[in-house]
Amino acid sequence: MNSYHGIENKLSAARTQLILDKPFLGALVLRLPMKAANPDWCEKVATDARHFYYNPEYIEHLNVNEVQFVLAHEALHCALSHFARREHRNKFRWDIACDHAINPLLLDDNLTPPSGVWIEQSYKGMTAEEIYPYIDENNADEPMDRHIYEDEEQHSEGEQGSDTQAPSNEECDPQGDSGLDETQREDNFGGQGDEPQQNQATEDDLADQPPPLTDTEKQNLETQWRQRLAGAAQQAMQAGKLGAEMARLVDHLLQPRLPWRSLLARYMTMTARDDYTYSRPSRREGNAVFPSLRSAQLDIIVAIDISGSISDAEIAECLSEIDGLKGQLRAKITLLACDADLAAECPWQFEPWDEFYMPLAIAGGGGTDFRPVFDYVEQHDxxxxxxxxxxxxxxxxxKHAPHYPVIWLVKGKHHVPWGQRVQLN
Incomplete structure (x- = not known):
């Protein structure tokens, strides 16, 4: 009993230090009640997006600084909704990609990883979705922890977690922290309200592995964690303790998640110049003059960054989408390719009846400068x-926005100074 009590004290000390030094991570860690787990299934630590499970022997061999890293790692898995974002991807590769997305952030925030935790700095700033294609199918790495929100037997592509466990009203309230007014909710985010109760574990009182999340539980928990992420970020910003990299990550995750195809179709349709005409009809149609809808031809410029940031497959997919919209809107398209300068073959022009495609493979890979595209538009009046x-x-x-509308289809988390930004990935 004394040994378990010392381990719980270490966990509490690490959590308290996170709250004081790193309020963003500390507020998220507070939302995960801690449970000592049976070593038969929990070798180190684990999460099901509702609890933080730990092997007491593993925690006993860590110092307080390393425990902070482990706590923050599990909390970020939940706050970033990794449990709801896998979709068709292979679970084992997805789990490794999620670890690689989190660990560089924690290292950049001056947290100390436990011995044996490998951190690939080349993945810094990338999302799990962006990292996943780089994880080889025969990768010999092991995830740092266990992600038990899905059936771990489902490793093949396209398989999803089990949907057999009924959701818990307490843990899957679709309103997140229902029953709390705004003041109480802010207190909980700051660690000043009621903290989740952690178990006083004994050798005979260790948690068994929980069942996988149902689809309903995933959806409700994703809503809860988005609310908690926003609250934790707001509190940390008010305290002046939210790092730039974390701030960009939060901003990226809290953006509206409408499909980019729908957004692109919406903006292109809004641009269509539809108007009514009162021109006299032919004599065969009678003498009455009725208003009729007339659509003018659109002139659209499509520019592609060929510095290597977007793959050929992604470009082809986007151009195909625009091709489908082009026919509906009667649009003439001018295609430009640019890295630090316009490609020598530019421009390519497509009439409304032409198929829109990338004419050839263009050698790019230089630096990125957006000005040549806008200079081209100005120079050609x-x-x-x-x-x-x-x-x-x-x-x-x-430096200045042009007088015509601009849509940026962006892969990654970088901002644009003006125009309409649409998240590509």
């Missing part, structure tokens, strides 16, 4: 109805 730019938004922008 073009008056486009819309400019669509595919990019990672990491480059040099013109």
């Amino acid at each position: 073009a008056q486009p109805d819309l400019l669509v730019y595919f990019t990672d938004a990491e480059g040099t922008f013109p």
